[in-house]
Amino acid sequence: MKIKMAFFGALAGGAGVVGLYFGLGINWISLAIVGGVTLLSYIGAHFTATTGFGEFMRGWLIGLNAGLNGSLGVIVYSLLLGPAGVAVGAALGVLNFVTVFPVISRSEVFQGFLGWLCLLQPMSYLVAGLGLFFYLANLILHPVALITRTQYLRILGMRVDWKTGTFFQRGGLFSNMNPIDTAYNMGNFSFVDKAPGPWHIEHEAGHTLNLATFGSLFHLVGAIDENLTGGGANAFAERLAESNNPSTTQSNIIAMWT
Ligand SMILES: [Zn+2]
Structure with missing residues (x-):
């Protein structure tokens, strides 16, 4: 740095x-x-x-x-x-x-304030607001999944990263709509595909810290960089988010969060 x-x-x-x-x-x-x-x-x-x-x-x-x-x-x-x-x-x-x-x-205490207060940052409203909508819609559709036995709509698990105030759901409509079947972050709400695999808690929580710091437009441009223009894990926003993962194996992280 x-x-x-x-x-x-x-x-x-x-x-x-x-x-x-x-x-x-x-x-x-x-x-x-x-x-x-x-x-x-x-x-x-x-x-x-x-x-x-x-x-x-x-x-x-x-x-x-x-x-x-x-x-x-x-x-x-x-x-x-x-x-x-x-x-x-x-x-x-x-x-x-x-x-x-x-x-x-890099202070874990500071990251607690930053993550939770992300919800109050005006530049986070767009992405975190959409995330809240996805999260609630998944919850509302869960009983429908149970009644109709529709696995695609079923929430399989929920976790919270208390440090950053990031709420995770595994499974459910908006989690499973991700075409690459992994996990994605919408600020304080993160969505993990029903397909077996890790939750990517630390990486996705890194995106919550990114949103509080760089705002919604950066978040959306980062998603395009990662998924549409070939950046993948080397996208600028990804290299920042992955720095919140203390056990990362990625060599080119930008060490903002650890
Ligand atoms: Zn990411």
Whole structure:
């Protein structure tokens, strides 16, 4: 990890979002700019990961998302909580920003806060919200599976990674829809195929930490990188998530979470 480069990147990313916010406000143009910049930044980070520039880009992506979580958090939580919401939004932005420091990001205690508070980060709402929908839909369909003896809809097991607040289901409609029959993560909800195999708890929990740090668009681009454009385990988001697995055998992880 090249801490200085990542830190400068995070400062630049955070400043960029604040500048955009005061320059353009929050509207479709500024959202489109943020979306386009995140996509290009992911691609840049993917191809240069672990170099000085790659570390700057990783930091930049953290800073961008921290700025977004902070500014959107202030707006959302002010509406819900009044003036106290400003402090909540700012705290969510700071929680996101400090992941740029490895001594903090690798702390299991810190990861507890980051994982559970992922649910409150505005930039996580999209993916974690869909995950919650998948999770509840699986639960609702489970009795149907029992009555109709439909194995495809049946939940075979549930586990929780308490450290990161990630809830796992094995089996059920949305778990089995995964074409590669393994596991996938939707923030604080993860889905494991009914086919025999490991649960990939640590790796999938790494994606929860990724979502809290890099946001929903990064999460979706990472999924495309892994599954559609040939990145596989070498996709940037995968190399980060796998670093939460202490018994990994992958040689090119980006050591953010352990
Ligand atoms: Zn993964």
